[in-house]
Amino acid sequence: MKAGVIVIFSVLLSMASSPILADAYVGLGIGSASYDVDLSGIGGGDFEDNGTGTKIYGGYAFNDYFAAEATYYNFAEASVGAVESSPGSGVFNSAKADMTGVGAYAVGMYPVSKEVNLMLKLGVLNWDADLKVNNTSGSNDGTDVAYAVAASYAFTKELLVTAEWEAFNTDNPEVSMLSLGFKFIFR
Numbered sequence: 001m002k003a004g005v006i007v008i009f010s011v012l013l014s015m016a017s018s019p020i021l022a023d024a025y026v027g028l029g030i031g032s033a034s035y036d037v038d039l040s041g042i043g044g045g046d047f048e049d050n051g052t053g054t055k056i057y058g059g060y061a062f063n064d065y066f067a068a069e070a071t072y073y074n075f076a077e078a079s080v081g082a083v084e085s086s087p088g089s090g091v092f093n094s095a096k097a098d099m100t101g102v103g104a105y106a107v108g109m110y111p112v113s114k115e116v117n118l119m120l121k122l123g124v125l126n127w128d129a130d131l132k133v134n135n136t137s138g139s140n141d142g143t144d145v146a147y148a149v150a151a152s153y154a155f156t157k158e159l160l161v162t163a164e165w166e167a168f169n170t171d172n173p174e175v176s177m178l179s180l181g182f183k184f185i186f187r
Contacts, residue, residue, distance in 0.1 A: 023061040029164060029181025030054050035078040036174040037097045039131055042138040047095055049078035053177045059107065061185075067107040069121065075099040075175055094134055097173045101127035103146050114154065121148040125168050127175075144169040158185050 033053030038046050053076055059069030079096035105123030112118060125146040131138045150164035160183045167176045 023185070023187070024058065025061065025067075025183050025185045026056075026058045027160075027162065027181055027183035028054070028056045029162065029179035031164075031177055031179030031181075033075040033078070033099075033175055033177045035075075035097055035099075037078070037095070037131065038172050039095050039097075039133050039138075042131060042133050042136045045095075047078075047080045049080055051076035051078040051098070053179065055177075055179065055181070059105075061109070064111050065109050067109060069103075069105040069107050069123075071103040071105070073099075073101040073103065073125075073127075073177075075101070075177065078173075096132050097129060099127055099129040099170075099173060099175060101125045101168070105146070105148070117152045117154070117160075119148075119150040119152070119164075121146075121150065121166075123147070125170070127168070127170055129170075129173055131173070140172050142170060144171070152183060158187060159183075160185070 031053055033051045034048070035051065036048050040046070053073065055071050055073045057069055057071035059067050061067040075098065077096055077098040080094070103123055103125040105121040108120045110118045123146050124143055126143045128141040129139060131140065146166065146168045148164055148166040150162055152160040152162040154160045162181050162183050163179070165176070165178050
C-alpha cells in the first residue's frame with residue numbers, strides 16, 4: 001500500500017509541474033465515509049458507523065468528455081463503544097475499523113454549461129482495512145470495483161468545487177463516501 005501511495009504522489013507532482021499536460025488536474029475532498037462492518041471473525045458483531053474520510057486525487061482530461069484519474073483515500077476510523085458479539089448474547093465489545101485505499105478511474109464527463117459539469121466514474125480500488133474488537137485485531141484487504149457520481153461548479157477556469165458520492169464493492173468493511181472538495185486545473 002505504501003508503494004502505491006508513493007507512486008500516486010509522484011504522478012500528481014509530475015502532472016502539476018509539467019507544462020506539457022495542459023489539462024492535468026489535482027484535487028482534494030473531505031466528507032463522510034459510511035462503514036458497514038462484520039467483526040464476527042475476530043469475536044465481535046456487526047456495526048454501522050460514519051467516519052470523516054479524506055482524499056487527494058489527480059487526473060488528466062483528454063477532452064471535454066473523458067479523463068483518467070488516480071486517487072488516494074483515507075477513510076479514517078469508525079468506532080463504537082458497545083457492539084453485541086452476537087444477537088441476544090448480552091455480551092458487548094468495543095469495536096473499530098479504519099481503511100485506506102488507492103483508486104484508478106475512467107471518468108466520463110458531461111458539460112451542462114461553462115460552469116457546471118456532471119461526471120460518472122468507474123474504476124478499481126486497492127484497499128487495506130484494520131479491524132479491532134476489544135484487544136483482538138484483524139485486517140482485510142483487496143482490489144475491488146469502485147464507481148462514483150459527481151458534479152462540479154467552476155468559480156474560474158482553473159478552480160472548481162466538487163461534490164461526489166462514491167461506492168466501493170469491498171467485502172468487509174463495506175464503505176461508501178459522500179464528499180465535498182476543490183479541484184485545480186492546470187491550463
